[in-house]
Amino acid sequence: MxxxxxxxxxxxxxxxxxxxxxxxxxxxxxxxxxxxxQKLVVEGKVYCDTCRVKFETTLSEVVEGAGVKLICRDRVSEETKLEMEAETDKSGHYRFEVEGDHAEEICEVHLVKSPREDCNEIVKGWNSARILLTTDVGVVDTIRQANALGFMKKQALENCAKVLQGLGFLPIN
The missing domain is CATH 1.20.5 (Single alpha-helices involved in coiled-coils or other helix-helix interfaces)
Incomplete structure (x- = not known):
């Protein structure tokens, strides 16, 4: 029993x-x-590189109305699988809402155009930010932050040398 x-x-x-x-x-x-x-969200910022140094400084300015494009290409065939355009707001920020998983694709945000005549130079090799658009990489948050992208000002501002000295890039006289 x-x-x-x-x-x-x-x-x-x-x-x-x-x-x-x-x-x-x-x-x-x-x-x-x-x-x-769920949708994945890509956010980023566009600025004007007023010192022509290829990174943000305290003198950098946001660019309102800048055009950016999100492009995802197949890793093997390089065929474009997704293409979206956005424009920056008054704070220089943009946002894309992306549907689906793009794990097998290389996705990048590219600078397209600047509304500023004094700051519209695009530097090749420095005009895009790669971003992972998949839920299969251990990231729980649905928001993806892209690196900031910058247009070059036609001529550097006069006080850039002082800022660069403060950052340790130029010798102090």
């Missing part, structure tokens, strides 16, 4: 374990579907 009860108890425990495992798998699958249906 005791042996039968222990066998029944063991079978109930095994059944409960199997059931909880199935519930866990179902919940994980449901969470994966929700993540796959």
């Amino acid at each position: 005791a042996k039968t009860l222990s066998t029944v108890a063991a079978l109930i425990a095994i059944a409960a374990l199997c059931f909880s495992t199935l519930v866990g798998v179902a919940q994980a699958t449901e969470r994966k579907l929700v993540v796959d249906e």
Whole structure:
């Protein structure tokens, strides 16, 4: 009798374990579907490089109305899979809402145009920011921050030397 009860108890425990495992798998699958249906958001900033040094300084200015383009290409064929355009707001920020997972693609945000005549030079090799657009890289947040991108001012501001000295890039006289 005791042996039968222990066998029944063991079978109930095994059944409960199997059931909880199935519930866990179902919940994980449901969470994966929700993540796959979510949009990933790409955010970034565009500035005017007023010192022509290829990085932001305290003298850099935001560029309102700058055009940027998000392009995702297949890693192997290089075929364009996604292309979107956006414009920066008054604080120089842009935002893309991207549907789907782009794990097998190389995605980059590119500078397109500046509305400023005094600051519209695009420097090749420095005009894009690569971004990962997949939920399969261990990042839980749906917002992806792209590196800031800058247009070059036609001529550097006069007080750039002082700023660069303060950063340790130029010797102090």
